[in-house]
Amino acid sequence: MTSHSLHPDTWVDQYADYLFNYAVIRVSDAEIAKDIVQETFLAGLKSAKNFKGEAAERTWLISILKRKVIDHYRKINSNKGKAEVRMTYNSSVDSDGDWLEEQVADPYSILENDGIENEELGAAIHNCISKLPKKQGQVFKMKTIQGISTEDICNELEINPSNLWVMIHRSRTALMDCLNQNWFNI
């Protein structure tokens, strides 16, 4: 088994987006997700000496992040009564069957799967982006995810538009290959 080591200096650059994406799906609030990622990094630093090198850095950070997400829900639910599970029997006209039967999930619904699949897809895409050269990844993220206009990106990074389109082209081609291997061939 290969042993892993920690490099906290590179954490933000390498994993912040991945962790943020993971967190934002679970708490559905960008501000809270940002705080959780920050807390994760801090907690990671604090317990760095407990890191045994058995897992990859990212896996280890994700496991901390998961605890932080759970803590977040515990905190907002700690007010009395909020944690109660409420079930109401809905006696409207169209519910004439068995109470229990109506609580069962619809076996033909594929909506739940969609959510999980999209989440995994997001992780796969972020994984592929992190393999791109830094500049290309940066341009791709600004353009595709943040939706910044071509002009603004050119001004901020001090490049010209044709330069930008070349970088976009390279990153898109690389991403297509990467997703082909990691997403479509599972």
Next chain:
Amino acid sequence: MISCDKAAVICNKAQYDEATFYEKVKLKFHILICKACSVHSKKNTMLTSLCDKAKLSNLSEKEKEEMKNKLKETVS
């Protein structure tokens, strides 16, 4: 007729809705006669739809800088 390189640039622009009408017409004609570009264009569109579907989100560079600074403060 436009070259494949030019077609690729227009194709990428089209993914972000930044291609002009004239450019799109040129691209369509090119795709009609060029098999490779037609495949590439399909894949490119697929990538766009995947990115949309995944509802990607990330942190801005500024927010990352702030994070780094906070981390440094705790270390020292």
